[in-house]
Amino acid sequence: xxxxxxxEQPTGPVELTVPARSEHLRVLRLVTTSVAxxxxxxxxxxxxxxxxxxxxxxxxxxxAPAEARLHLSxxxxxxxxxxxxxxxxxxxxxxxxPISQLxxxxxxxxxxxxxxAACFHxxxxxxxxx
Amino acid sequence: MxxxxxxxxxxxxxxxxxxxxxxxxxxxxxxxRGLAITLAxxxxxxxxxxxxxxxxxxxxxxRAIERFDTxxxxxxxxxxxxxxxxxxxxxxxxxxxxxxxxxxxxxxHLRVRPAVAELRSELxxxxxxxxLAQHLECGEEDVIQALEVSAAYRPASIHAGSxxxxxxxxxxxxxxxxxxxxxxxxVVQTVRALMExxxxxxxxxxxxxxxxxxxxxxxxxxxxLSQMHVSRILRATLERLSHLPGIKDG
Numbered sequence: 001x002x003x004x005x006x007x008e009q010p011t012g013p014v015e016l017t018v019p020a021r022s023e024h025l026r027v028l029r030l031v032t033t034s035v036a037x038x039x040x041x042x043x044x045x046x047x048x049x050x051x052x053x054x055x056x057x058x059x060x061x062x063x064a065p066a067e068a069r070l071h072l073s074x075x076x077x078x079x080x081x082x083x084x085x086x087x088x089x090x091x092x093x094x095x096x097x098p099i100s101q102l103x104x105x106x107x108x109x110x111x112x113x114x115x116x117a118a119c120f121h122x123x124x125x126x127x128x129x130x
Numbered sequence: 131m132x133x134x135x136x137x138x139x140x141x142x143x144x145x146x147x148x149x150x151x152x153x154x155x156x157x158x159x160x161x162x163r164g165l166a167i168t169l170a171x172x173x174x175x176x177x178x179x180x181x182x183x184x185x186x187x188x189x190x191x192x193r194a195i196e197r198f199d200t201x202x203x204x205x206x207x208x209x210x211x212x213x214x215x216x217x218x219x220x221x222x223x224x225x226x227x228x229x230x231x232x233x234x235x236x237x238x239h240l241r242v243r244p245a246v247a248e249l250r251s252e253l254x255x256x257x258x259x260x261x262l263a264q265h266l267e268c269g270e271e272d273v274i275q276a277l278e279v280s281a282a283y284r285p286a287s288i289h290a291g292s293x294x295x296x297x298x299x300x301x302x303x304x305x306x307x308x309x310x311x312x313x314x315x316x317v318v319q320t321v322r323a324l325m326e327x328x329x330x331x332x333x334x335x336x337x338x339x340x341x342x343x344x345x346x347x348x349x350x351x352x353x354x355l356s357q358m359h360v361s362r363i364l365r366a367t368l369e370r371l372s373h374l375p376g377i378k379d380g
Contacts, residue, residue: 026278033274042256043246046277047219103172106212 011038011076018072020064020087028057028072035074036081041125048107049081049124055100056111056120060085063093063118080127086119094118136205143200158195158206159188165207166191169214173222183218190217239276241266332367335360 014035018024032053033046041049060070068090074083087094094113096104104111109124139161146154166187174180194210202209245265249257259277263270331353338349350360 030274030278033277034271037259037270037274040258040260042258043262043277044256046259050278051215051219102207102211103169103215105208106215 011035013073013075016072017069020061020068020070022058022061025054025057029053032074032083035076036124039076039079039081041081045108045125048109052104052107052109052111052122052124053083055104056113056122057085059096059100059113060087060092060094060118060120063095065090065092068092081124083122084119086117092118094120139206140200143198155192155195159191162191162206162210163188165210166214169211169218173218178222186217186221187214190214235272235275238266238268238272242273242276332363335363336367339364
C-alpha cells in the first residue's frame with residue numbers, strides 16, 4: 001500500500017424500519033442522503049438517488065397491507081451506495097408501474113425489483129458513469 | 131408505437147434535422163407531449179403550480195428534439211426522459227422550497243444553490259456534501275437538510291388535516307374544493323390503492339379529479355352529470371373511503 005493511502009472502511013449497514021406509509025418517505029430520503037453523502041456522491045447523484053428511493057419505496061408502500069413495515073438497509077461498497085428495501089409483516093408485492101420504470105431508467109442508478117419477494121435493490125451511482 | 135409509427139417518426143426527425151422546419155418540430159413535440167405531461171405530473175404536489183411544471187417539461191422536450199440523433203439507435207423517449215427530468219429537478223433546485231422548513235435551513239438552501247454553481251465551475255464537476263459544507267462553513271448534516279428542501283415533498287398523510295387560515299381542513303374538504311387541487315403525491319399514492327375497491331363510476335370520478343386534475347365542472351361535462359351531482363359523488367366516495375380499512379389507522 002502506498003504511503004498515505006488508507007484502507008477504505010465499509011460504510012454501514014445502516015438499517016431502518018418504518019411503518020409502510022408514505023408519510024415516512026421523508027425520513028427514508030434523509031437517511032439515504034446522509035449515508036450517500038458520506039460516500040462522497042455529488043449533489044446531482046444525491047438528487048437522482050432521492051428520486052429513486054422515493055419511487056422504489058412508494059412502490060412497496062403501494063402494494064403493502066396497512067399493518068406492514070418497510071425495512072431499508074443502506075451500505076457503502078466501493079464508493080457506491082447499495083440500498084435494499086423490503087416489506088415485512090404481511091403479504092405484499094413490488095409491482096413497478098411504467099412511469100416509475102421510465103423515471104428510474106433515466107436516473108444515475110442501477111435498480112431491480114422482485115415482485116414475489118416484495119423487495120428492491122438499488123445501487124448508485126451507475127457503474128461506469130462519471 | 132407501431133413499426134410504421136417508428137419509421138414515420140425517424141423520417142420526421144431526419145427531415146427536421148435537414149430543414150429545421152418548425153412545423154415538423156411542433157409535430158414531434160405534439161407527438162411526445164404526453165411524455166412531458168407524465169413527467170411533469172410526477173413532480174406535482176411539491177409546491178409548484180402544475181402549469182409551470184408543464185412549461186418546464188415542454189421546453190426541455192423541445193431541447194431534446196433539437197439534440198436527438200436518430201443514428202444513435204435509442205428511442206426518442208429513452209433519450210428525452212433524462213433531459214426532461216433534469217430540467218424539472220433544476221427548476222426545483224432553483225425556484226422552490228417546501229413549506230414548514232426551518233428558517234435557518236431555508237437560508238442555507240439559498241446559499242447552497244450558488245455554492246453548487248460556484249464549485250461546479252471551479253471543480254469542473256458537481257460538488258460533494260463535504261465540499262459544500264467546507265465552502266459554506268457549516269455542518270454536513272445542515273447541507274443534507276438544505277438539499278432535502280430542494281426535493282420539497284410534503285409528507286402529509288391522507289388522514290392528516292392541512293392548515294388553512296387556522297382551520298384544519300379534512301381530506302374530504304380538500305378533495306371537494308376546486309381551490310385546492312390536492313396535489314400531494316403521497317395522498318395520490320394512497321388513494322390509488324383504495325380506489326381499486328370502488329365501483330366504476332366513483333372510480334372514474336375520482337380518477338378524473340386526482341389524476342387528470344379536472345375541476346368538478348369539467349368532470350361533470352365529461353361524465354354527463356351535473357356539477358352538483360359530481361360534488362355529491364366526490365363527498366359520498368370520500369365518506370365511503372373513510373370507512374375502508376387502512377384510511378383511519380393513524
